[in-house]
Amino acid sequence: MDVSIRDADLEDADSLAALEKEIGGVFRPEFWLDELSRSSFPQVCLCAVNRGEVVGLVLGQIRMGEFGFEEDAGWLINVGVRTDARGTGTGRRLVDAAVERLRSFGVRRIYSISEDERLLAFMRSAGFETARNLQTLQFAN
Numbered sequence: 621m622d623v624s625i626r627d628a629d630l631e632d633a634d635s636l637a638a639l640e641k642e643i644g645g646v647f648r649p650e651f652w653l654d655e656l657s658r659s660s661f662p663q664v665c666l667c668a669v670n671r672g673e674v675v676g677l678v679l680g681q682i683r684m685g686e687f688g689f690e691e692d693a694g695w696l697i698n699v700g701v702r703t704d705a706r707g708t709g710t711g712r713r714l715v716d717a718a719v720e721r722l723r724s725f726g727v728r729r730i731y732s733i734s735e736d737e738r739l740l741a742f743m744r745s746a747g748f749e750t751a752r753n754l755q756t757l758q759f760a761n
Contacts, residue, residue: 621670621675621705621708621710622670622671623668623669623670623675623676623705623708623710623713624668624669624670625666625667625668625669625713625714625717626666626667626669627665627666627667628656628665628666628667628674628677629656630653630656630657632652632656632667632674633649633652633653633656634649634652635667635673635674636652636656636667636674636677637649637651637652639674639675639676639677639700639702640652640677640698640700642702642703643700643701643702643703644700655679663679663680663681663682664678664679664680664681664694664718664721664722665677665678665679665680666678666714666717666718666721668701668705668710668713668714670705675701675702675704675705675710676700676701676702676705676710676711676714677698677699677700677701677714678696678698678699678700678714678715678717678718679696679697679698679699680694680695680696680697680718680721680722680730681694681695681697682694682695682722682725682727683695691728691729692725692726692727693727693729693730693731694719694722694725694727694729694730694731695730695731695732695733696715696718696730696731696732696743697732697733699711699714699715699732699739699742699743701714711742711746712745712746715743715746716746719747730748731751731754732748733756
């Protein structure tokens with residue numbers, strides 16, 4: 621598989637929404653249009669392309685001074701690879717490129733969060749570990 625990693629742009633919104641639906645069952649074209657239109661804060665939105673088709677994505681953001689952090693923190697908030705592209709190193713290349721981009725903005729801490737055990741295992745294999753300084757709480761309504 622001859623995959624290239626590049627910045628996503630507005631023209632990729634429909635492909636990213638379709639890929640997200642294939643991966644997680646959620647179809648949000650408006651979300652992707654909104655994310656790709658943002659210019660108010662640095663973000664990372666990369667896609668993996670094979671033969672003109674989007675086969676993977678990663679969306680990251682820099683959250684400036686939020687959650688009580690004294691420094692900016694990077695967050696990988698959406699990572700996914702099309703089923704037929706898994707096991708080819710595409711996901712790892714996307715995460716590595718996103719981490720490199722966030723680091724180029726001066727970010728030292730990079731986080732991700734998920735309930736999907738398969739994704740968590742992948743992120744661990746890509747160098748992430750359980751954050752010791754961050755706990756997730758859920759409102760018990």
